[in-house]
Amino acid sequence: xxxxxxxxxxxxxxxxxxxxxxxxxxxxxxxxxxxxxxxxxxxxxxxxxxxxxxxxxxxxxxxxxxxxxxxxxxxxxxxxxxxxxxxxxxxxxxxxxxxxxxxxxxxxxxxxx
Amino acid sequence: xxxxxxxxxxxxxxxxxxxxxxxxxxxxxxxxxxxxxxxxxxxxxxxxxxxxxxxxxxxxxxxxxxxxxxxxxxxxxxxxxxxxxxxxxxxxxxxxxxxxxxxxxxxxxxxxxxx
Numbered sequence: 241x242x243x244x245x246x247x248x249x250x251x252x253x254x255x256x257x258x259x260x261x262x263x264x265x266x267x268x269x270x271x272x273x274x275x276x277x278x279x280x281x282x283x284x285x286x287x288x289x290x291x292x293x294x295x296x297x298x299x300x301x302x303x304x305x306x307x308x309x310x311x312x313x314x315x316x317x318x319x320x321x322x323x324x325x326x327x328x329x330x331x332x333x334x335x336x337x338x339x340x341x342x343x344x345x346x347x348x349x350x351x352x353x
Numbered sequence: 354x355x356x357x358x359x360x361x362x363x364x365x366x367x368x369x370x371x372x373x374x375x376x377x378x379x380x381x382x383x384x385x386x387x388x389x390x391x392x393x394x395x396x397x398x399x400x401x402x403x404x405x406x407x408x409x410x411x412x413x414x415x416x417x418x419x420x421x422x423x424x425x426x427x428x429x430x431x432x433x434x435x436x437x438x439x440x441x442x443x444x445x446x447x448x449x450x451x452x453x454x455x456x457x458x459x460x461x462x463x464x465x466x467x468x
Contacts, residue, residue, distance in 0.1 A: 244396070282359075282442050282458030283397065296455060331396050340385055340446070340454045344396025 242266065244345030246332050252351045258320035261348045265313070265334030271295075272309055273342060274317050275331040283331055289315065322352045357445050359459030367467050372430040374462045376443035379424065383445040385454060388417065388428045391440045391461075400441070401428070433466045440464070 245264040253259050265272050271290050275283035286305065288295040291312040300307065304323070309315040319326055329347040358377045366372050376386075387402035403410045403417040403426065410417045416429040430437055443459040 280461070282357075282444070282460050283456075284458070285455055288455060333396070335454070340387075340402070341399050342454070342456065344389075344398065346394065346396050 244332055244334055244343055246345040246348055248348055249346065250349050252353065253322055255324055255352050256321040258318065259322055259350060261317045261330050263315045263332030263345060265332070266343055268336060269334035270337040271335040272315050273333040274307055274315070275333065277329040277331055277347070324352050326350060327352045357443060357457050357459045359443050359462060361462060362460070363463045365465045365467065366433050368433065368435060370433050372433045372437070372464055373427060374441055374443070375425065375427045376459050377425045378445050380447065382447040385446040386417070386419065386426050387444050387456070389442045389444060391442065397442060435466045435468050438464055438466050
């Protein structure tokens with residue numbers, strides 16, 4: 241089966257610009273997660289969706305970050321405006337109903353200059 | 354307290370040796386402890402996981418040891434190979450009312466296995 245797809249793989253923007261990341265989870269996976277992984281650190285959960293509803297967005301900086309999951313399948317994560325400290329790899333993961341395993345995509349590496 | 358503390362930050366072992374990575378947690382609500390392996394340019398991938406009802410779980414060369422009273426768990430890689438060179442993350446998840454799990458990750462250990 242195809243894995244979690246993410247695009248773009250790399251993005252370089254200037255501070256105060258906006259950027260969007262796209263994720264296509266494994267087919268049929270009900271739960272979708274967005275993580276932020278700063279260099280040298282473990283992934284940090286930003287938001288969790290169950291189908292197209294938000295389960296937890298307590299660690300999402302809502303003044304600049306937003307996310308949606310269209311029709312319970314694809315998801316986009318947006319940053320507007322970006323700050324230097326947003327430089328990180330943004331990982332998308334999905335999980336099938338009833339499973340505790342999360343399947344991660346390759347991530348999008350964002351550099352904010 | 355949601356933090357998971359991982360050590361060491363980096364580890365170098367010889368081929369055939371044993372690699373040991375340790376993690377500690379504070380939140381007694383955690384009840385699922387997976388280890389993830391991450392290669393450069395790739396997302397993390399589940400390696401092995403344990404629940405607190407057992408003290409040890411072994412899958413091939415990989416073993417998790419779990420000490421509930423000390424709130425610590427560790428990953429042992431036996432007969433380490435150069436192909437095991439990667440970053441390893443421990444994680445923990447609390448009891449959830451649903452099937453979805455929210456993971457708190459450790460800071461990672463960069464393992465290098467010398468040929």
